[in-house]
Amino acid sequence: KQEVTQIPAALSVPEGENLVLNCSFTDSAIYNLQWFRQDPGKGLTSLLLIQSSQREQTSGRLNASLDKSSGRSTLYIAASQPGDSATYLCAVTFLSGGGADGLTFGKGTHLIIQP
Amino acid sequence: GAVVSQHPSWVICKSGTSVKIECRSLDFQATTMFWYRQFPKQSLMLMATSNEGSKATYEQGVEKDKFLINHASLTLSTLTVTSAHPEDSSFYICSARDLARPTFSEQFFGPGTRLTVL
Secondary structure, X not given: OOOEEEEOOEEXXXXXXXXXXXXXXXXXXXXXXXXXXXXXXXXXXXXXXXXXXXXXXXXXXXXXXXXXXXXXXXXXXXOOOHHHOEEEEEEEEEHHHOOOOOOEEOOOEEEEEEO | OOOXXXXXXXXXXXXXXXXXXXXXXXXXXXXXXXXXXXXXXXXXXXXXXXXXXXXXEEOOOOOOOOEEEEEEEOOEEEEEXXXXXHHHOEEEEEEEXXXXXXXXXXXXXXXXXXXXXX
């Protein structure tokens, strides 16, 4: 069964710290990997998309890396701010469906940035 | 670009009634849309893949006769929860892919619909 796991489940850090969220997946045959942000009771905001041929993507203070062979991705958040507080979801499109499959989501990391 | 809307944003209904949720791609055409469900404190689970002009593909454990999906146009997919029961209360989110983009497999999500069945 193809699964996505996120560690830690929750994280609370003081404002200004750099932090890393981890994601692992059981099948290295992936099409792409996406990181999302979800605020309480809200929908998803796409943060970064990494294609299987890429090693990393950057957007502002966010950097996502992908190591397909080891089945891992990390989301690095620099100089964290209280507004970064949210649940961060990692999701994978596995290759079995030719990229046509839906996303398989991890359970998320609930992040709290203390002012 | 790549905006997806959902309607309604929330709905409360009585047990046994049917509820229809619409998912629209506002500025692009989407031959494929996906429907996900999220229970409280859980992650999103794929329910079904909706293809324009053909039958939806349902994930294992999802009842196709209970969750009716219609994808009649390139910009609209609907999910109808038939004979809803309290256990169907959940957050339903749709997504769509823009095949015209280089990253055509990237999914763009709607804001979600919160369904509460009394």
